[in-house]
Amino acid sequence: MSLFSFNSMKHYLLKFRYFILKLKSNQMYHIKIVKINKKMSRQQADPAFVLNFFTEELNSDNVHHRLFAASNIQLVAAAMGAEHARTELVQFLMNANQLDGEVQMILADNMGNLVKYVGGPEYASSLLGPLKILASAEEAIVRDKAIDSMNSVCNAIPAASADNFLMTTARDLATAEFFTARASASAFIVRIYDKLSETNKTSVRQIYKSLVKDETPMVRRSALKYLPQLCELLPANIIVSEIAKDILMGSVNDDEDSVRLLLPSSLSVISAKLGDSDRLNIIVSLGKMIVKDGSWRVRSAFATEIPAIAKPFSPDVIVNEICPILFRLLHDPEAEAKTAACKATSGMLPLLSKQENFVIEKVIPELSSLTNDGSPTVRREVALHIMELAPIVGKQHVSQSIIPLFGQILHDTDNEASVALLTSLLQHVEEVDMNSIVPAVLPTILEIANDAHWRVIVAIIKLIPSFAAVLGTDEFGKKLFPLVQNWLTFQFFAVRDTMTQQLGLLVQEFGSEWATQTLVPFILQLKTRENYLIRQVTLMCISRFHGYMPINSIVKYFLPTVLYMSNDRTPNVKFMVAKTLLLFLGANDQKVTQQVSACLKTLSNDPDTDVKYYACMALLKCQ
CATH class of the missing domain: 1.25.10 (Leucine-rich Repeat Variant)
Incomplete structure (x- = not known):
């Protein structure tokens, strides 16, 4: 006590x-x-x-x-x-x-x-x-x-006695009868390795090697799981003489694929620790063995690690040794391995940023062949990363090498591939020559626009401002404005909403005069549509114009329409009117303020509770 x-x-x-x-x-x-x-x-x-x-x-x-x-x-x-x-x-x-x-x-x-x-x-x-x-x-x-x-x-x-206690504990765990204790030994050794004397470090490495060769797969898995952490603590000469020879070469031929599956994660750590000669002899040799592994899970795991493994190599070795291994995985019989290889190709591009000719002559053809792959997952992965090549090959070669793939992918029966491609283009729109891309892609866009899945249409709509900058008002009016009108009245809300989000950018590109002459008349006539969801689009557009058109123009063209719609028979339209009316207060016009307030007071007495709530909230903001 x-x-x-x-x-x-x-x-x-x-x-x-x-x-x-x-x-x-x-x-x-x-x-x-x-x-x-x-x-x-x-x-x-x-x-x-x-x-x-x-x-x-x-x-x-x-x-x-x-x-x-x-x-x-x-x-x-x-x-x-x-x-x-x-x-x-x-x-x-x-x-x-x-x-x-x-x-x-x-x-x-x-x-x-x-x-x-x-x-x-x-x-x-x-x-x-x-x-x-x-x-x-x-x-x-x-x-x-x-x-x-x-x-x-x-x-x-205390340090004086720690060495013996640590070594004894590691040995007890590694030689225990139950395999669960031996599985824990690897984790313990990694934790205490730096605290041991040089003599005991040698002994504990021997213990670790015995764990890698244990009869129980669970113990071997644990040993390989913690091998990257152990390699972080080891000098290059020990990795070459002990780890590569006694552990890596043995584990690559292990009977259990669940054990071999953990080997690739060690290679990225080891690759960074070795010198150029040892790295080439050990890592490349192991890589050539792993890509022939009988388990697709092992090959996929290796593909995932390739960018990290390749990072310390020189550009020549990457081109001549690492990329051929990657290309083999791109033609793997299993879709999962090919998908992982496609992702790895994306990760390799920063290492190939100065290898323009190699990318044009080798990488692009390899990826191009996968656009016809039988697996939708593979085609989707290629589409997602294809535009990442653009900054490397330059604007001219984008038109020659990459754009021809667009039509093929956009006609893909898998909608996700088309969405992935359009999303990739949107992300790299500043890095490519849209003046050459738009004429090449537009015919396909026009062909699929009316029949495509709504997610594909949403992806197309997000590119409309970029297309507008290339086409100009006349060509845009002839080719794309009919689609804009169609999408503003589309059956899916996501399409209508995405289209309204682009209107401000179109006004910014073409000017307010174009908007008042072309866009506004179409939007105003939507107020009389039979479907209340389409009538709501008028109100959605007004909020999107805010900040892109002069407030006086917004008041002039849209206030009468909003006041008219306050008498709509559908409550959903009327409470949107209540929220939209607040936008007109920015005009700082007493007459406008009086009209807005009078309309809101009328709506605040509406029998529908939602309309009444939004109208009352808007009135409070007016005050």
Whole structure:
């Protein structure tokens, strides 16, 4: 009882039996408090009683009791005192593998904080025993928490004795009977490697190599999972002499594809650590082996890592060695591997930014062949990244090499491929010569515009301002304005809304005079359409013009129409009128303000509650 007074102990025991059970009901949490029925006495406050009480709680039938007890293990250790905690509590925790998984997880998470309660750093090693037990638990999350706590404990052990304790613990885990403990050994070794002496570092690397060759796939998977972290800590000469020879070359031929699947993630780390010659001999050789792997999952994982693996290589090696490997994956028989290779090609482009001829002669033809691939996923991925080539090949070659693919992709039966292509063009519109692209693409756009899926139409609409800048008012009026009219009255809201969003940019491009002569008359006549959804488009357009047309022009052309629509038979139109009327207050005209206020007052007495609400809110803003 050296750390706690009797009163503190009594408070702990009372707190231990008070727990909160949260029961959600009607958005309220009811608190159920279960109180201790036993009377506390001074005699009950000895370490044996505390441990018995703790044991009783951990074995309670009530899960909340068990979890609450486990989360308060620090209080238990403090109440028992350092000596009793080291001997009795730690000994009890050696049987933690008999507890249920949730309790084990909480104990594993909290045991790293017990160092000061067992006597400080001098006695921290006493906690390694139960943590090794928890590191062999069946649940992966328990093992992970145990390794985290072991790391905290090992950091606390004095440097003079830490080396032996760390090495012993690593060896115990790696040679344990249960494969779960051996699986935890890899994670532990990575955490403590830098703390070991040079002699023990050599020994622990031998242990790690034995884990890579373990008979259990789960252990081998764990070893390869943590291999990138271990390689970060190793010098290049050890990676070449030990890791590449004994681990990588062996793992690439492992019987389990779930083990081989983890190998590519190590190559990117190793590639950055090696010199040019070793990098070429080891990484490229392994890459050529992996692309022939029998599992598409392994090939896909390798394709994903190719940009990171290639980054340290010289441009010549990338062109002559890495890209041929990537091209092989682009022709993989499995769609998943080809899709991953397409993404990798996108990631490789920054490394090929100065290789214009290579991209034109090799990369573009490889991607072009995939526009006819049988998998929609592959075609979609090509379409999504095809315009990323534009900054490298230049505006002239975009027209010659990339634009011819547009018609083919836009006619694809998979709508997602068309959407991906148009989205890619929109993202790179500043990097390409739209003057050459628009004439080439426009015929296809006009051909599919009326029959395309609405998502394709939305993607086309977003490009309309860019097309307008190239076509000019006359050509735009002949070729695209009929489509604009059609899209403003389209059956899907997303199309109508997206089209109204582009109107301001069209006004900005062609000027207010064009808008008042061409666009405004069409919009105004929508107010009499039978479908109220189309009538609403008039009001949507007015809000889009705000900021692009002079306010006086907006008042002149649209205020009478909005006042007329305030008598619409549909409440949805009328509450949009209430919101739209506020835009006219920017004219700072007393007559306009009076008209707006009078209309809003009328709407505030509307029988529909929504109309009344929006009208009243607008009136408040007027004031």
